[in-house]
Amino acid sequence: MIRIALLGFGSVGRGIARAILAKNLEITVTGLADSRSGIIDAGGIDLAAALARKGNGGPCGSPGVSPADVVAKAEYDVLVEVTPTNVETAEPALGHIRGALRRHKHVVTSNKGPIALAYPELRDQAAANGVLLKYEATVCGAIPLIHAIREGLAGNTISRLYGVFNGTCNYILTRMAEDSLTYEQALAEARELGYAEADPTYDVEGIDAAIKLVILANTVLDMQTALDDVERTGITLLTPDALRLAEDQDCTIRLIGEIVPEAGVLRVSPRIVAKAHPLVVEGTLNAVTVETDLAGDLTFIGKGAGSTETASAVIGDLLYIHDRYVQGS
Amino acid sequence: MKLEMKDQPGQLVAALQPISAVGGNIIAVIHQRETSTTAETLDVQIVLELPEGRLENLLELLREQGVSVVRIGEERLLYECTLIVIGHLMHTDLSDTVDRIDRTGSAEVTELSLAMPAINSPSSARIIIRSTTRAEMKKAIRILRDVAGQKNLLIIEPLEDA
Ligand SMILES: NC(=O)c1ccc[n+]([C@@H]2O[C@H](COP(=O)([O-])OP(=O)(O)OC[C@H]3O[C@@H](n4cnc5c(N)ncnc54)[C@H](OP(=O)(O)O)[C@@H]3O)[C@@H](O)[C@H]2O)c1
Numbered sequence: 413m414i415r416i417a418l419l420g421f422g423s424v425g426r427g428i429a430r431a432i433l434a435k436n437l438e439i440t441v442t443g444l445a446d447s448r449s450g451i452i453d454a455g456g457i458d459l460a461a462a463l464a465r466k467g468n469g470g471p472c473g474s475p476g477v478s479p480a481d482v483v484a485k486a487e488y489d490v491l492v493e494v495t496p497t498n499v500e501t502a503e504p505a506l507g508h509i510r511g512a513l514r515r516h517k518h519v520v521t522s523n524k525g526p527i528a529l530a531y532p533e534l535r536d537q538a539a540a541n542g543v544l545l546k547y548e549a550t551v552c553g554a555i556p557l558i559h560a561i562r563e564g565l566a567g568n569t570i571s572r573l574y575g576v577f578n579g580t581c582n583y584i585l586t587r588m589a590e591d592s593l594t595y596e597q598a599l600a601e602a603r604e605l606g607y608a609e610a611d612p613t614y615d616v617e618g619i620d621a622a623i624k625l626v627i628l629a630n631t632v633l634d635m636q637t638a639l640d641d642v643e644r645t646g647i648t649l650l651t652p653d654a655l656r657l658a659e660d661q662d663c664t665i666r667l668i669g670e671i672v673p674e675a676g677v678l679r680v681s682p683r684i685v686a687k688a689h690p691l692v693v694e695g696t697l698n699a700v701t702v703e704t705d706l707a708g709d710l711t712f713i714g715k716g717a718g719s720t721e722t723a724s725a726v727i728g729d730l731l732y733i734h735d736r737y738v739q740g741s
Numbered sequence: 742m743k744l745e746m747k748d749q750p751g752q753l754v755a756a757l758q759p760i761s762a763v764g765g766n767i768i769a770v771i772h773q774r775e776t777s778t779t780a781e782t783l784d785v786q787i788v789l790e791l792p793e794g795r796l797e798n799l800l801e802l803l804r805e806q807g808v809s810v811v812r813i814g815e816e817r818l819l820y821e822c823t824l825i826v827i828g829h830l831m832h833t834d835l836s837d838t839v840d841r842i843d844r845t846g847s848a849e850v851t852e853l854s855l856a857m858p859a860i861n862s863p864s865s866a867r868i869i870i871r872s873t874t875r876a877e878m879k880k881a882i883r884i885l886r887d888v889a890g891q892k893n894l895l896i897i898e899p900l901e902d903a
Contacts, residue, residue, distance in 0.1 A: 574900070649895045653856035653865035654825045658897075660854075660867070661823060665897060684825060684899040691900070 414734040417443030417486045417517075419479050419508055420494035421462070421472045424522050424549070427723030428492065429459045439730060443486030447495075450477030452486045479504065483511040489738045490730060493521040494549075499623055499639065502526040509534060509545075516541045518737065520729040522549035522722055528626045528639065535631075544733050547631070549725035551624045552577060552698045555714040556728060561632045561702065568704035570633060574670035575691055575700030577624045577680075579716045580608045580615040581647050581667040583696045585655070585682075589664050592652045607696055617646035618680035621669040625678050633673050643679040650682060662687050752808050753785055759802035766790040768819075790819060790874060793847075818849070818871035820878045822902075824885065827865045828894035830855065835866070838888050848872035848881035875902070 418425055418441050425446075432439050440456045446466070451457050451473030462472045483491060491512035493505050502525035509519050509526050513534065521527065526534060527547045538545040548558050561570070576582050580602055587598040599616070602608035614620050622642040629635035647667050658665050668683040668691070685692055690711040693699045698716030703709050715721040753770070760767055771786040791799065796813075803810055830838070839850045852869035870885075872878040882898065889896045 645895065649827055649863065650897075651827055651856075651858070651863060651865045653858060654827050654897065657825055657854060657856060657865055657867040663823075663899075665825070666900075668900060682895075682897050684823060684897055686900075689900065 413438050413440060414490060414730060414738050415440050415442045415488045416490045416492050416520075416730065417441070417482050417488040417512075418492045418494070419445050419482060419505075420496070420523075421446040421466055422494070422496075423719045424494040424722045424726065425492075426463060426466065427719035427721075428494070428726055429463055431720065431723050431727060433459050433463075437727060437731070438734070439727075442488050443482035444472055445477065445479040445482045446472045449473040449475050450479060450482045452477060452482060454487045479508060480511065483508050484515070488517060490518040490520055490733055492726060492730070493519060493523050493526075494726070495523060497524045497623075499525055499528065499619065502529045506530055510537070513537045513541055513543065513545070516543055518543045518545070518733050520546045520549075520726055520733070522547075522726055524550045524620075524623045524627060527631065528623045531627070531630050532636075544737065546729035546732065547627070548729050549722050550627055552700060552712075552714070553716040553718060554721035554724050555698060555700065555712045555716065556725065557700055557712055558628075558632060559728070559732075560710075560712065561628075565702070565704055565707055565710075568706045570673060570702055570704055572670070572672050572703040573628065573633070573700065574668055575711075576666055576693060576698050577621040577669040577700070577716070578615055578618070578667060579696030579698055580612065581618075581621070582693065582698070583607050584616070584647060585650070585664070585666055586694050588650065588652055589655045589659060592656065594652055595648060595650055616648050618644045618667060618669075621667060621680045622678070625669045625671055625680065629671055629673070629678060633671060635671075635673060635676070637678055641678055643677075643681070645681040647682055658684050664692055666692060755806040756785075756787065756803060756808045759799055759806060760787070760789055760791075762802060763795045763799045764792050765795065765799065793873075818851070818873060820872045820875055821851075822870050822872075822878055822882065823867060823899060824870070824882070825865060825867050825897040826885075826889070826894050827897070828863050828889075828892065830864045830866055830894070833892040833894065838885075838892070838894075839868070841884055841888055842870060842881050845877065845881060845884065847874070847877040878902075 444451045444457050449471030466472050493508050495505050505523040506526045512519050527550050583602050584598040587593050622644050626637050629637045663684050663686050665682050666685050669680045671678050691699045699713040701711045767789050769788040843849045850868050851871045855866040858864040870881050
């Protein structure tokens with residue numbers, strides 16, 4: 413059994429709760445908070461009831477309990493931080509994570525802010541306190557890319573890593589190519605289907621993809637980079653004509669994030685890619701190719717977002733910690 | 742560039758060594774025994790890339806090795822790269838953009854397909870650049886990026902290098 417405190421009860425938080433209810437994962441939630449309320453219950457929170465309250469538009473718990481209370485007072489083994497990403501300050505997630513590490517608690521997060529902005533500090537604090545900090549869900553949702561690079565490809569040198577890191581842009585470009593839609597038409601469609609936010613800047617300007625590159629560079633590629641180091645061009649100026657000109661040569665255009673560690677290159681930009689290339693995936697899928705010296709080239713394809721899919725990555729991290737650290741507790 | 746020679750015993754080895762000595766890069770060695778030729782010789786074609794101005798030097802070294810070169814075929818523009826450019830291409834003097842690459846002398850725009858857009862909206866063009874060496878291609882793309890910065894154009898580069 414592993415006890416978790418869950419901060420954030422939106423798409424990802426509820427996905428985690430539903431998976432815990434649906435499967436026997438040996439995970440008990442002893443603390444829970446959204447933006448307005450919280451619950452602390454050492455005996456295990458009734459998740460079905462909390463989901464129902466949330467489903468009716470209510471808060472998940474009582475207004476008197478804050479996320480900070482949950483971090484500081486609940487009895488848990490792992491803090492699961494799934495509140496919204498802030499790429500400027502990383503707050504409130506950064507404060508939550510620091511608080512949990514201070515209490516010698518493991519941390520699992522899907523929140524890109526703290527990992528992109530403060531990884532070295534958090535890693536050192538976790539190591540000093542003998543706990544783990546895991547963040548698989550921050551990059552490419554369900555694809556276990558960080559685990560694959562850290563564990564499966566340990567001992568390899570990565571010469572280049574590149575791919576499709578943003579499902580929203582991939583959807584828009586897929587639709588522009590398929591039906592000659594303009595960028596504006598494809599974006600409107602993506603919004604209607606819930607693939608794009610009301611303010612899509614973060615996705616379409618390549619900021620989201622750039623943050624994921626920074627996370628990979630700083631955590632598994634031994635680089636020290638910041639968002640400003642990423643050369644970045646979004647997809648907003650692409651025309652149906654440009655896609656057709658690519659199409660004429662059996663190619664298409666995709667927003668590609670690329671890291672060349674040795675050259676210190678990090679860039680996000682639309683690129684011409686042969687349609688037969690394994691990175692040319694449809695719809696909201698993500699795909700990443702890793703070029704290594706021993707293993708050769710590997711391409712990972714999967715869902716980069718979604719409630720259940722992102723929950724999968726969080727649960728993978730939780731069970732990893734469970735197997736190594738909390739067994740028998 | 743292509744070198745053709747008769748393969749008498751040992752000639753191939755003798756030919757390959759000077760190529761690397763002058764900083765050349767062997768791209769392919771094509772061995773072809775032709776039925777018409779006499780028994781002990783065969784044609785060898787070597788496709789290689791040479792830094793500018795090293796050809797004389799190479800031929801001299803080959804002569805010293807006793808390699809007889811039958812024919813030299815020069816194919817200058819070995820590397821090809823397709824890019825797409827989006828922006829107000831006409832208003833920003835498309836032919837000047839192309840000129841700036843052609844002026845390098847070692848890379849040139851060999852193909853340009855322009856899609857005519859609605860009035861006042863940005864146009865899109867596909868351009869193919871050919872160059873003598875990989876380094877020259879990199880340089881040409883750098884020039885294009887600079888021009889794009891000045892003229893507010895969006896350059897879409899290929900995923901893979903030339
Ligand atoms: N959705 C995905 O597919 C996906 C994939 C990969 C990574 N991520 C990352 O995972 C995180 C969560 O994403 P999401 O899609 O679940 O977001 P979401 O649906 O917007 O949910 C965010 C949750 O956090 C709560 N919250 C907001 N501010 C808070 C605060 N100060 N303290 C405590 N809770 C707070 C919200 O409370 P209310 O319910 O009261 O509004 C809500 O429950 C983000 O960092 C995101 O970047 C998401």
